[in-house]
Amino acid sequence: MKADIVIYNIGQLVTFMEGPLARVSEDNAVIVRDAGVAIRDGKIVAVGRSSDIKSRFEGSKINADKRLVTPGLIDPHTHLVFYGSREDEFEDKLRGVSYSEILARGGGIYRTVTATREANVNDLLKRVLSVARLMLSHGTTTIEVKSGYALDLEGEAKMLYVARKLEELLPLKVIPTLLAHVPPLVYKENIQEYVNYFTNAIIPEIANRKLALYIDVFCDKGAFSLNDSKIILEAGLRAGLRARIHADQIEYIGCSKLVEKLNLDSLDHLEKMPEENSRLIAERGAVATLLPTSIMSMLEQSRPPVRALREAKTIIAIGSDYNPNNMTPLQQTVIDISPYILGLTPLEALAAATINAAKSLNISHEVGAIKENYTADIIIWEIENYKWLGYTWGYNKVLKVIAKGRIAYSRE
Ligand code: NIG
Numbered sequence: 147m148k149a150d151i152v153i154y155n156i157g158q159l160v161t162f163m164e165g166p167l168a169r170v171s172e173d174n175a176v177i178v179r180d181a182g183v184a185i186r187d188g189k190i191v192a193v194g195r196s197s198d199i200k201s202r203f204e205g206s207k208i209n210a211d212k213r214l215v216t217p218g219l220i221d222p223h224t225h226l227v228f229y230g231s232r233e234d235e236f237e238d239k240l241r242g243v244s245y246s247e248i249l250a251r252g253g254g255i256y257r258t259v260t261a262t263r264e265a266n267v268n269d270l271l272k273r274v275l276s277v278a279r280l281m282l283s284h285g286t287t288t289i290e291v292k293s294g295y296a297l298d299l300e301g302e303a304k305m306l307y308v309a310r311k312l313e314e315l316l317p318l319k320v321i322p323t324l325l326a327h328v329p330p331l332v333y334k335e336n337i338q339e340y341v342n343y344f345t346n347a348i349i350p351e352i353a354n355r356k357l358a359l360y361i362d363v364f365c366d367k368g369a370f371s372l373n374d375s376k377i378i379l380e381a382g383l384r385a386g387l388r389a390r391i392h393a394d395q396i397e398y399i400g401c402s403k404l405v406e407k408l409n410l411d412s413l414d415h416l417e418k419m420p421e422e423n424s425r426l427i428a429e430r431g432a433v434a435t436l437l438p439t440s441i442m443s444m445l446e447q448s449r450p451p452v453r454a455l456r457e458a459k460t461i462i463a464i465g466s467d468y469n470p471n472n473m474t475p476l477q478q479t480v481i482d483i484s485p486y487i488l489g490l491t492p493l494e495a496l497a498a499a500t501i502n503a504a505k506s507l508n509i510s511h512e513v514g515a516i517k518e519n520y521t522a523d524i525i526i527w528e529i530e531n532y533k534w535l536g537y538t539w540g541y542n543k544v545l546k547v548i549a550k551g552r553i554a555y556s557r558e
């Protein structure tokens with residue numbers, strides 16, 4: 147039979163077949179020795195024993211040389227489109243100035259808003275492309291991309307247009323999200339007016355132009371209140387978008403409890419979430435998306451309640467939260483530091499960055515697993531088994547990345 151690419155001699159193939167997982171272990175992972183995979187027209191057409199696949203399929207052959215093979219990584223939380231940088235704020239934080247103080251004095255997100263509004267589309271796209279290429283070369287094949295650094299209709303549309311362009315130019319799958327990030331400073335005394343503008347003008351128009359699939363809101367102290375966040379998410383849902391939320395990152399003001407009332411696919415951050423809310427997320431089948439590098443960049447001591455989330459059987463995903471406050475775009479690094487920051491096992495971290503991340507984006511039926519009819523997003527690693535994830539870190543452990551059935555990266 148004809149194939150475009152045939153990968154054979156895989157030492158260990160690791161994937162997760164039974165849908166998104168609440169309790170990840172070797173019992174519910176699919177771990178196959180001596181495996182092979184055939185790819186045609188951008189899809190996986192067969193997975194099986196190396197010798198069978200090699201003899202059944204003709205096509206360009208890749209010898210995996212007994213290495214680890216996994217699905218491409220899915221990064222379900224990025225603020226990839228922005229302009230400028232904030233390295234001096236990193237020094238301020240190290241001197242003891244908090245993220246909230248920097249934001250309140252008009253720095254942080256507000257500074258990036260000024261730079262992003264001023265940037266033209268081509269400069270923005272150029273920067274975004276170079277970071278996205280870096281992501282691909284480290285194994286990321288799907289990314290969620292948020293707007294949120296323009297705060298007005300045309301600026302937010304510009305950001306989402308850049309996200310869409312990215313998908314045309316690289317073999318990446320992009321899930322675009324309209325983010326209500328912070329009320330602009332000029333609305334400081336009249337936040338209701340901005341919430342009205344956001345819900346009545348920005349959301350319907352962005353949905354109309356099909357520039358976003360998700361609505362997201364930064365629900366926290368110094369950003370949007372619980373009530374305004376609810377209004378914004380409801381408006382997004384009414385406009386036909388799906389919903390996700392930045393919740394309980396800086397202070398607990400009840401944001402994660404919104405999962406009881408609203409259809410949220412994912413609740414992200416959760417550093418300050420009370421343990422008992424884990425059950426609410428699990429009951430609704432939503433995903434808890436944890437962001438370990440963001441915890442580091444905030445110089446944050448609190449952790450999301452990982453043990454309670456596990457006990458409640460919550461589906462856990464991880465993401466990079468790449469943004470100017472947290473300049474780490476690599477989901478591979480996020481996997482590697484998850485055991486240290488969150489206490490995840492390497493296998494949990496791999497599920498969190500593949501099938502569970504796909505679930506948080508509502509695409510676990512097409513990406514996030516090595517399975518027939520799934521998109522051919524596959525990594526051939528330098529390491530021989532998954533137990534080396536996190537065990538060794540700080541360099542690129544990826545040898546080859548196949549994205550949408552094409553070789554997107556190959557180490558020389
Ligand atoms: O997810 N918390 C809100 N938004 C981002 C930070 C954005 C920024 O500081 O520019 C986050 O951490």
Ligand code: FE
Nearest residue numbers: 223225392467
């Ligand atoms: Fe974020």
